[in-house]
Amino acid sequence: MIRGLVLGAATVAFAAAVAFAQGGEKDPWWDPNEGRVFPAQLDYRNANGTLRLLLDNGPMETKDHPFFTAIGPNGRACVTCHQPADAMSLSAASAARQWQRNGAKDPLFAASDGSNCPSLPQGERASHSLLIDHGLIRIARPWPPKDVKPDFTIEVVRDPSTCNLDARHGLKGAGMVSVFRRPRPVANFKYIEAMGFAYDPKAGMPLPVDPETGKPVSGNLMADGRVPTLEAQMRDAAGAHLGFLKNLDKGDIACILDFERRIYAAQQIDVSGGPLDG
Template sequence: MSLSAETAQRRWRETNGRDPLFAAYDGSNCPSLPQDRADSHSLLLTRGLIRIQRPWPPRDPIGRNITVDYKIEIVRDPTGCNSGKYGPAAEHPTVSVYRRPRPLANMKYLLAVGFAYDPKQGMPLPLDPETKKPLSGNLMADGRASTLTAQMSDAAGSHLELTRHLTPAQMRQITDFESRVFTAQQRDVSGTALDADGAEGGPMKLFTSRPGQLGSIGKPVWSEFEAWEKPKPGLTREAAAFRASVARGAKIFRDKTFLITDSSGINSPIGFGNPVRNACAFCHNMSQMGNDVAPGQVDLGTTTLPFADPAPDLPLFRITCLGRPHPHYGRVIYTSDPGYALTTGRCADVGKITLQSLRGLAARAPYFANGSAKDLRGLVDYYDRRYHIGYTEQEKQDLVNLMRSL
């Protein structure tokens, strides 16, 4: 229930670009481009990116403009969708960014609340306006909609371009459907079911389990692969070696620590110190899923210089903080996606993105919000460079094999 660049390419070939996936509004680099040409959809076809058009300045949930403490300028606009009739200087100002769609599955985990407050901001959790219950903050990349009904309304008025509001009955039907969808890898590369031989993988396990937090509810993340440390007799040599690698990868994910530095949401604003020593499971900590049980957004540097990989096909924005400088980047920031700052209007939130869940990861390349890692090895290599971890080749392969089994 997600999208890979490979799937987008196949749909383009099979439908000659006429699939609704390639709608001008969001499946194109910009609606002003000739829509029958593949290069007008290059970001979707090569990076798996959907255009997200945000209002400028940002607006609160009831449509009021938010006071912004930064200035945004366009440095590079390869798609043409941040200038002319579009962009922050247009008659009706907007900012277009390009992001990977998030999986529509495993909702009971994404909606689970593991804290009574937002530990990344030191603030109380926002409440669902309908149920008055705390919100998880794990639904959308930039936190612009915090409930399923709010997300539906946002999508109906933008991506779907509906001329009428969804009715409450239609929203209930969609919510019921979404709550029933569970996705995970079902078989490993040897063809063996992931819920066999003592392991606890696969979508059925997600359906029957309850959300859990590392060190609190349930088992530590990816402990379901402990049974593979000593594969059972009868497996081929290749299958046994792969499963042993997955078990090692799960331990590396939980136990190999490194210094996490200059990452808003982790090291600031209240933070855990800068640097803080921890492992991958520090953020990807929910058992069975690998998403972050703690609400709030994090900046890993994937969209923001100097950490981001070169992306000449994406827009480049210059952000100038008008108040306090950014705690890690200073007063002037260059980014291809301001992220959460397009929701809050705060310079301190530039680059922050809601962390992804990891189930079904192998089926939805490329990775990160901007599709900058073309494969799982590229994802591991980015973290290794970003945080100077020093993984060995074997450790990198073990982590890749773990993620191929989720």
């Protein structure tokens, strides 16, 4: 009976996604505080076929869940930038659709990181072009980094975002470097956190160590290696992207961790090759 209910929920989710892709009413975008039920299986049609998400031990209520609730002051939730229909990341198409609907008032386009630079006129589409056209969020990092003496310097050669030369937010004005990237997919962490070797097989160096626990970690979480664990990444994201001025609550961290370590995403069906699990 339970299995039948789960499959039924997945069928409904798949039908809704197909309906939207064909111009129907259902919207795959998850707004904060919606309180939907996240099913054990969730399918979305995309240009390449069908994306499938699996939630281990699902379904799960999202009402009041900190991943799906706007717990920060800027109106965003984690799900704002980690959309199920975008494999728990964010696509340029989704960002463009939100701009068409809500413009700059949508929390996605917060001036701090949802625009090319906070100094630009926030009501104009051009000020958010990197997010709308490319799905990129602004990441501002201090230069030089705290407690680090770099052996090189940074000079701005080209600055299409205008932020690295900005008098208030740029390299010389604020000592900040702005880079732009897509939000990291929040899925498949069972494999990302796994450690098959006592050393980094790519570099041949010892694995990095979590400064809080003293235990080795995979080092696969962030491309720049600035945070070693999901817990540290959450605290970093809470300040940078949710607008927190204090540390994220430990209970919220535990709840988000539980969800993130149970969600999996992969392309299930290819438009040319058919099912990919055969």
